[in-house]
Amino acid sequence: MGSWVAWTRSGERCALTLALAVLLHSTILRHSAALGSVGQCKPKSSCNECIRTPHCAWCSKVDFLQPGEGQSRRCGSVEALKGRGCTQDKIQSPREGMKLLKNQPINSGQKGDTVVQLRPQSLNLQLRLGVPLQFQVTFRRAEGYPIDLYYLMDLSYSMNDDLQNIKNLGQEILSALTSVTKSVRIGFGSFVDKVALPYVSTVRSKLKNPCPNRLTFCQPAFSFRNVLPLTNDAAEFQRRVSQQNISGNLDSPEAGFDAMMQAAVCQEEIGWRNVTRILVYTSDDTFHTAGDGKLAGIYLPSDGRCHLDAGEYKRSTDYDYPSVGHLSQILSSHNIQLIFAVTDKSVPSYRALSQLIPQSVVGELKEDSSNVVQLISDAYKSLSSTIYLESQGAPHGLDITYDSHCGGGRSLLGQQRGECTNITIDQEISFMVTVSSSACLSGQHKFFIKPQGFSEQLQVTVEMQCDCNCQDLQPRHEFCNGNGTLNCGVCSCDQGHQGRKCECVKEMDRPGGEAGGGGGSGGADLYASCRETNTSQLCSGRGDCVCGQCVCRGVDVRGTYCDCDDSTCNRDNNLICGGHGRCDCGKCVCEPGYSGAACECPDAQTECKGPDGKLCSGQGQCQCNRCQCKQGYYGQYCGYCRHCDPCLTHRECVKCHGTLKDSSDQNCSALCGETLVKRVPSVPGSLCRVEGFVFSTQEKDNAVHIQYAEAPNVIDTTTMIVGSSVSSIIFIGLILIIVYRILLELYDRREYQHFIRDQKNMKWKETQNPLFRDATTTTVNPMFNDS
Template structure:
C-alpha cells in the first residue's frame, strides 16, 4: 500500500509539473566554442640524443655555428618550425622518426581451401619506434573455407553422466560427418575425468575405490582424475570402439575435477596429438568444477606446476600431489596452446560456465540435454560461432611499450580505438577484416624484442621485430675536427666535444687561461659593472656560455620571459626571442593570442560585425553607440515597438509611465482599439502595468504622426493557482483515500476472522467445564503457617 501511494503521488506531481511548465515560456541560447589543440612542448637539451628522447616533437639542428654568440648549444634542440624560423636549413635538421619495414607478406588466399591457405598478412615486420611517437601497423585477416579441425572430446564420467555415455558411444561417426561438411580434414580424440582420488572428493574405502557406483550389478570403473583414452584420429570406428570400452565411475561431492583434465589436455600436446590447425576441446559435464584452493580439503597444498604428467597408460599420475589449477592457469594454458574450449553442460550448471567463458578468450557455452542427445548440433553451433569470430591478440610486451587496437570489420567505418584486443564477429567465408595496431614505446629497449600477433583459434601469426630509436645518426661525426680549433675536439651533430683540458664552444681555450682578468672583461658590460654574463651563464674563454633560455653576447636576453596566453609561452603559436614573441602566420598579439580568422565576427546576414564595428582577434570591437557580440544592438536606435510602447499603453488603458500626461507626451500618435483577432508579423507584444498583455501595430508614420492599433489580449483565467491547489488537494485526497482503504480492509479482515472463530467454537461437541480426563485431588494438605483473612493461623 505504501509503494502504491508513493507511485500515485509522483504521478500527480508529474502531471502538475507538466501543466505548470506549459504556462512558462522558456528561451535558451547555446554558444559553441571549438577546441584548440596546442603543439607539444620541446625544451632545450645538451645533446642530440637527449633532445630526441625528451619529446617526440623535438628536432636538432646540426648546422655548424648555428647558435649565436653566447647562446647555449642546448638551443639547437627545439621544434621543427622554430628551428626553420631561426635559420636552420631543412637539410641540417636531425629529426628521426619511427619506421616500419615489411619483411614477409604473402598474399591472402582468396578462394583457397584447406591447410595451405594464407589467412593472416603480413607475416613478418620490422618496426622501429621513437619513444613517445606512436606507429600504426595494418594487419589483414581472411577467413578461408575448409580449414582443418582437431576436436578433443573431454567427458565427465561421474555416475550422474551414465545416460550421456550411451549417447557418446554412438557419437564418432555422426560428428565426423557433420564436420566434414565444412572441412575436408577432421580428427577426433577422447579423454575422460572424474575427480582426485583422495578424501573428501572420493571414498577411499578399498571396496568403494574398486566399485564406486551405487549398485554392485552395474559396470563401473575405479575413480581417477584424468585419463587420455584416444589420441586425435580420423578413424570414427576407433573413436566408437574406445568410447565403447569406457564405463562410468563415481565420487562423493558435486563439483568435478574438470580443470585438471583441461589443463593436462592443453599441456600434453604430443600425447594428445594436436596439429597446428584449428583446435577444439569439447568439455561435457552436468556439474560445476573444483578450482585452486579446494585441494586443501584433502590435504593438498602444492599449487599446480603447469606441466604435463601423463603416464604410459594416459593417466594423470600426480593428481594427488598438486592442487586444482586456477581459472587464470586454465585460461593461460588454453590460449598458449591455441585451443578453443566448448563447454557443453546441462541447464543446472549453465550459469556457472557462462561466467567462466567470460574469463577464457575464444570460448563458447551450450546447453546440453539430459542424455546428451543434442551434443552434435551443439558442437556445430559452437564451432560456427567460434570460427566466425576473429580475435587478434599479442604476446607479452616489453616494459615501457603500449599497444592498442582498432578494427574494421568489412565496412567503411572503423571500430572504437584503444581496445586491448582486436575482434570482429560474424565474419563470413572469404571475408577480409582489417586490424589497425598502434604501438608506442615510452622508454628505450635494450635489445630486439619479438612480438607475436595471432588470431585466436588459427595457427598463423605475425612476428614483429621491435626496436627503439634512441640516438641521432648524424653524418658529420669527425674526431679531431678542424672546426673544433684545429683538432681540439670531436665534432658530432654540429657540436664540439672538447678534449680534456680544453673549453669553449669551439674548444678555443684551455683551463689554464680561465683565471685571466682580460678574459673576464669580455663577459661584463662595457662599464665593467654587473655580474658575469648577467648572472645567467658562465664565462668561458672570454665569452659567455648562457644557460637555459638565455641568449645574447652577455646573456642579457631571456627567451622564456615573453608574455603567455592561457599559461603557454606565446600562446603556443610562436617562439620567444629576447622577450618578444615572433608569431606564426595568421597570428597576432603580444602573446600571439589573436587569430586572423573572422568567423566569429560574421552576423547571420553575412556582415562583418553588423557593419557597426571592427573584428580584432576574431572578436567584434563595436563603434560608439553599439554593443553586443556582433555589434547588432544600439540603445539610441529604438525600434518602433520601443518608441511607441508607452503611448500605446497610456492611450488604450490610461496606465504606464506616461499616464499622467498622455495627451501631451503622445500628441504625435493616434491610438485606436482593434477588434480583429488576427495578428501579423508587424504586431508588437507588450505588457501593461496591470500585467495584462496587449498588442499594437504601427500602421503609418506620416508627417511625424503615427497611427497605433491596439488590441488587448483576450482575457483568460489564470489557472496557476487552481493548478497548484488542485495538485495539493489531489495529493491529500489520494493519501486519505489510501489510508481509509487500508483501514477498511483491516476492519473487514478482523471481522471475518472473529466470525470464523465464533463459528468453530459453536461447533464444539464437548463442554468446556466437563473434562472426562480430569480427576480431583485425592489428598489435601493444609499449610499450618497460612494466615486467614482475620490474621489467625489456620
C-alpha cells in the same frame, strides 16, 4: 622509409607485395605528417635527448650557432633548422619506418598450396619515442580448414545415461564436422576427481566399486584418462568409448580443470596437429578450482606440465587444481578452442567461466546428451564466426591498439585487441594496428600478433631510434682547437679546457679569482665581460659565463648578456603577442592592422558600429574594435542606459514591432538595436504603454529583454456594478448559512452534555432476576467409599 624486401618468386606475388608495401608506406607518411603538423618540439641540450623528443631534429653543423646561443638552439623542427641555415645532410632526424620481411598472399590451400589466413607474416618496425606507427593486418578464414576435436567427458555416476548415448555418436560427430571440412580427427578422454578424501571415498570396497549401490558395477575413480588419442577412425572411437564404464565420487564438483590442463599440454599424447583445435567438455555439474586441493592436504600449485603415465594422470594428488587464469593462458597459448556442453543447472556457472577463457562458448546439454552432435555443430559455427586479434610478448613500454574493420560498415576503433563478429567463411577482414613506445628499448624486441584459436601469427620486430649517428666523431678536432672531441657538432672539451670551441683554459673557480693564464686575462676580467653593469647578474641570470662570453640557456634567450628573452612578451588569449605579432626582446612587434602591448587591438572599427551606423551609438569610444561606453550606458554598441526611463527609451521599438505582421522583421533594428523583443498573450507586472500596447523590460545577460502584448480593453462600468452586486448577495448568503450551522452545532453539543449528566445520576435497583436459575450438576463416583 627504408628499403623494401624484394621477392624472387612469381610476378603475381611480387605485385601483391609491392601493392601492400605502397599502401603501408603511404599510411606511415600520412600519419607521420599529421603528427608532425600538430607536434611541438621541446629543445634539448644534446643530440640524443633531442631526437628522443617527438618531432625534434638536431643540427650537427659546426658553425651553426650564433654568438651567445646555447647548444639547445641546435634542437628544433626540421623546417626551423633549415630556415636558420642548417643543411639537410647535417640534420639528424631519424624517421620511423617499416620493412616487410614476409608477406605471403592469403591462400585457402585448395590447390595443394600451404594454407595462409593471416597477412603479413613478419615485419620490422623502426620507431621513434612517442611517435605512433600504423600498419594493416588482413585475415580471411580458409574454407575446409582441418579440425582436431577431443571429446572430454565427465564419468561420474550422474552421467550414466549420457555415456550410453555417447557410445553411439562417434560417426555422427565426424559426419557433422565433415560438412565443414574434409579433414577431421576425433579423440576421447574422461575424468572423475582426485582419488583422495573428501572428493572420493577411500574405503577399500568403495575404491574398487564407487557406485551408490552394490548391485551396480563402476570402475575405480581417477582424475583424467586419455582413452583414445585423435584419430579419423569413427569405428575405433565407437569401440573404445563403448568399453568405458561409469565411475563415482563423493562431492558434486569434478576434476574438469585437471583434465583440460592435461589435454592441452600433452600435445604428443593427445596427437594434436597444427590445425583448428577444439576441446569439447561435457559435464552435469560444476568444477574444482585452485585452492580446493587444500581440503585433501594438496597444496603444490599446478605446474602446467604433462604427467600422463600409460594414458592416465596419476600425479593428481601431488598438484592442486589449476586456476582459471592459468588454464586460460595454457588453452590460448596452445590455440585450443573450448566448447562447454553442460546441463541447464550448470549453464550459469560455465557462462561465467567462459567470460574468462577466450575462444570458448557454452551450450546447454540435455540430461541424456542426446543433442550433443547438434550442440557441437552450433558451437563450432559460433566460434568460427568470431575473430579476436591480440598481441603476445610485447615488451613493457610498448602500446598497441587496434582499429577493426569487419565489413559492412562495421568498425571498432582504439581497442586493446582486434574483434570482429558474425564473420563468414572466406570473408576478408582487416585490422589497422597502431604501435607506439613510451620508453627507449635497447636492442631488438619481438612480439607476436595472432588470431585466437589459430596457429598462424605475425612476428613483429621493433627497433628504437633513440641515439644519434652523426658520423663526425673525431678527437682533437680543429674546430675544438685541438682540445676536445667533436661529436654531432658539439665539442666535448678535454680536462682543463672549456668554451664552445674549447678555446679557454679552465682557470677560475669563482668570480674575481686569480688568473692562471689564458691570454693574460684574469678571472675577474672574464666575468666582468659577462655583466652589463657592475651590479648586474652574470649573463642576466639566464646563461653561463664561458671564456668571458655569455652562453644563454633556453631557445628563446639571446643577446650579449642574455638580456633578451623572446618568451616574456605580453599574451592575449594565452598566445604570445595575441598570435598577431612576434616577440622581440620582451616587446611585441605587431603585424599591420594590430596594435597594443599584446597586439590585441585590431585597427578596424567594424565591431563598434551599431545597426544605425553610428560608432558606439554616440555614447562611447571605439577602442580595440570594442565600445568603451560612457558612464550609465552599456551594451555592445552602448545602446542602453541604466538611469534612463525604460518606457521612454523603448516605446518606439515596441510600437514598431507592434505594427509589423512578422515580429522577426528586421525593419525595426534601427530603433531596437540589440534589444530582444518578444510578443506574448499578456504581460504581468508594472507596465509601460504605447498606442494600444503594454510592455515590460528586463535586463538579463547584459541585454534588454522586452515582452509586449495588446493593451486590455476598458472595463464596462455597468457590468462591474451588476457583477459586484451579485457577488455581494452570494457572499452574504454564505455568511448566514455558516452562522446558522455554528449555532445549531452548539445547541446539539449542549443537549448531549445534559444527557450524559442525567445518565450518571440514575441508580438501578440491584435484585435477583426470578427467571434466572444456576445450572447445577451432581455426579457420584460409584467406586468411591465415603467411609
